Amino acid sequence: MKKSKLADPFEQARLESGIGKMDDQNDPVTMLLRLKDVRKTAHNWKVFQSGAKPGRIVVPSEVNIRDTRQIPFEVDPPEHGDYRKLVEPWFKRPLEADYQAALTKQINEIVDEALSLDDIEVVSDFSLRLQSRALTLLLNTPYSEADTWIGWGTHVFRSEGDSLDGDKANILYDYIDEQIERASENPSDDLYSVLLNSELNGRKLTKEEVKGVMILTFAGGRDTVINAVTNSIAYFAEHPESLARLNDEPEITGKAVEELIRYFSPLTHMGRVVTEDTQVCEHAAKADSRVSLCWASANRDASVFENPNEVVLDRKLNPHVGFGFSHHNCLGATHARQIMQILLTSLAQKVKSIDILDYEENIEDLDQFKRKVGYEKIKVKFNPK
Amino acid sequence: MAKITFITTDESSITLEATSGSVMELAVQNNVAGIDGDCGGVCSCATCHVHVDPAHLDKTGDASEIEKDMLELDDNANEYSRLCCQLEVSDQLDGVILRVAQ
Ligand code: HEM
Ligand code: FES
Numbered sequence: 357m358k359k360s361k362l363a364d365p366f367e368q369a370r371l372e373s374g375i376g377k378m379d380d381q382n383d384p385v386t387m388l389l390r391l392k393d394v395r396k397t398a399h400n401w402k403v404f405q406s407g408a409k410p411g412r413i414v415v416p417s418e419v420n421i422r423d424t425r426q427i428p429f430e431v432d433p434p435e436h437g438d439y440r441k442l443v444e445p446w447f448k449r450p451l452e453a454d455y456q457a458a459l460t461k462q463i464n465e466i467v468d469e470a471l472s473l474d475d476i477e478v479v480s481d482f483s484l485r486l487q488s489r490a491l492t493l494l495l496n497t498p499y500s501e502a503d504t505w506i507g508w509g510t511h512v513f514r515s516e517g518d519s520l521d522g523d524k525a526n527i528l529y530d531y532i533d534e535q536i537e538r539a540s541e542n543p544s545d546d547l548y549s550v551l552l553n554s555e556l557n558g559r560k561l562t563k564e565e566v567k568g569v570m571i572l573t574f575a576g577g578r579d580t581v582i583n584a585v586t587n588s589i590a591y592f593a594e595h596p597e598s599l600a601r602l603n604d605e606p607e608i609t610g611k612a613v614e615e616l617i618r619y620f621s622p623l624t625h626m627g628r629v630v631t632e633d634t635q636v637c638e639h640a641a642k643a644d645s646r647v648s649l650c651w652a653s654a655n656r657d658a659s660v661f662e663n664p665n666e667v668v669l670d671r672k673l674n675p676h677v678g679f680g681f682s683h684h685n686c687l688g689a690t691h692a693r694q695i696m697q698i699l700l701t702s703l704a705q706k707v708k709s710i711d712i713l714d715y716e717e718n719i720e721d722l723d724q725f726k727r728k729v730g731y732e733k734i735k736v737k738f739n740p741k
Numbered sequence: 742m743a744k745i746t747f748i749t750t751d752e753s754s755i756t757l758e759a760t761s762g763s764v765m766e767l768a769v770q771n772n773v774a775g776i777d778g779d780c781g782g783v784c785s786c787a788t789c790h791v792h793v794d795p796a797h798l799d800k801t802g803d804a805s806e807i808e809k810d811m812l813e814l815d816d817n818a819n820e821y822s823r824l825c826c827q828l829e830v831s832d833q834l835d836g837v838i839l840r841v842a843q
Contacts, residue, residue: 682814
C-alpha cells in the first residue's frame with residue numbers, strides 16, 4: 357500500500373504550533389495548518405486579501421512572471437461577487453445531461469485505450485489527455501484544440517525542479533491572446549466569445565479581464581485535475597477492493613469523489629496578503645506579509661476527521677476544504693467533480709485491476725515540509741474484467 | 742411519509758413528499774431553486790443552507806458540531822440555520838417549513 361500513499365507531512369507542526377514557515381523569493385509565507393484557522397482566514401477577506409499585486413498570493417509567487425490579474429481569483433469582495441455572478445452559470449454547465457454524456461464518452465475512450473495497451477505512463481498519456489480533452493467541453497472549443505494543449509506537456513507553468521519559468525508561461529499567455537483576438541473577430545459560442553460579450557455593471561469586459569479569467573481557467577484546472585486523476589489510478593491499483601465496491605454500490609461514488617479529493621488535496625495551499633497587523637493562530641502576522649491556507653494540512657486535521665490518513669470511501673461527514681472555502685471556493689469544482697465521478701464509474705465498470713510497474717513521485721518542496729502531491733511519472737498496466 | 746415545504750428566495754413555495762434520503766437530495770431532485778448540493782451531502786460545501794421556520798425547530802433537532810462549524814462562517818446564517826443535507830427524511834420531519842437561504 358506504499359506506492360499510492362500520500363503521507364501527511366504537517367501533523368507535528370499542526371499539533372504543536374498550528375503554523376509552518378516557508379521562504380519564497382524573499383517574500384516568506386506563514387502557513388496555516390489547522391482546519392478551523394484555514395476556514396476563518398479564508399472567510400476574513402478584509403484582513404487576508406486576494407486582491408494584492410497580481411501573482412503574489414500564489415506560492416511560489418508569480419509576481420515576476422505576470423502582470424495580468426487572474427479573475428475572480430485575485431479580486432476581493434464586493435467586486436469579486438460581481439465577477440463570480442457573471443461566470444458561475446457557465447461553470448455550472450457540467451451539471452447538464454449533454455455535457456455529462458460527452459464527458460462520459462471521452463473518459464470511456466481513454467479507459468478503453470489504456471486497457472488495450474501493454475502498459476501506459478499515466479501522467480502524460482492518460483491524465484493530461486483526459487484533462488485537456490475535458491477542458492474543450494468546459495470552454496466549448498473544438499475537440500482538436502486539446503492536441504495543442506497536450507503538446508505543451510505537463511510542465512507548461514513550471515520548469516523542471518518546480519521553479520517558475522517565464523518562457524513556458526508565455527506559451528500559454530500568447531496562446532490566450534491569440535484566441536481572444538480570434539474570438540473578438542469571429543465570435544462563436546465558446547467561453548472567450550461569451551466573456552467578450554458579457555457585461556459587468558453596464559460595461560463590457562475588457563480583453564485584459566477576459567485574459568485574466570482564461571489564464572486562471574487553464575492554470576487552475578491543469579495540475580490539480582492531472583494529480584487527482586493520476587492519484588486515483590495509483591490508489592485503485594493498490595485497492596482493487598475499492599473498485600469492486602464502487603461497482604457493487606455505485607450510489608457511494610459521490611462520497612468517494614469527495615473523500616479522494618480530501619485525501620489527495622491536489623492544491624496544497626494558497627496565499628493571502630495580510631492588510632493590517634494581526635494574529636493568526638496566536639502568532640503575530642504583520643501588515644503586508646503573506647500567509648497561506650494549507651488545504652492539504654487542514655484536510656488531515658484529526659480534531660475533525662476520524663482516521664484522517666485513511667481513505668474511507670463512503671465517509672459520510674467530510675467537511676474538507678480540498679476545493680477551498682468561502683468566497684473563493686473553486687469555480688471549476690463542478691467540472692472537476694464530474695470528471696472524477698465519471699472516471700470512477702468507468703474504472704469500476706471496466707477495470708479488474710491495475711499493476712504499478714514503475715513510478716517517480718512528485719514531491720513539493722515547502723521548506724519546512726516536503727509533500728508528495730502526485731507523480732512525475734507512473735507506468736501501470738490496466739487489466740480488463 | 743413526510744411532507745416538506747420549501748420557500749425559495751423569491752417567496753414561492755413548493756411542498757414535496759418523501760420517505761427516505763436527505764432533504765437536500767429531495768430538493769435537488771425537484772429543482773428547488775437555491776439548493777445546489779454541490780458536495781453531494783458530506784457537509785463540505787454549504788450550498789444546501791436553509792432556515793427552519795421557528796415554529797418547526799423541534800422537528801429538525803440540533804445540528805452536529807461539524808455542521809455548526811460550517812454555518813458559523815456563513816454570512817447568512819442565524820439561529821435557525823441548517824445544512825439540509827444533514828436532515829434525514831423521516832416521519833419526524835412531516836410538515837416542516839424550510840426557507841432557502843440567500
Ligand atoms: C480536483 C481539481 C481541483 C482542485 C482540488 C481545485 C482547488 C481549488 C482551490 C483550493 C481553490 C481556492 C483558492 C483560494 O481560496 O484562493 C480553487 C479556486 C479556483 N479554481 Fe480550482 N481546483 C480544481 C479544479 C479546477 C478546475 C478544473 C478549474 C477550471 C477549469 C478551476 C478553477 C478555479 C478558479 C477559477 C478558482 C478561483 C475562484 C475564485 O477566486 O472565486 N479549478 N480551486
Ligand atoms: S450538500 Fe454540501 S454541505 Fe450540504
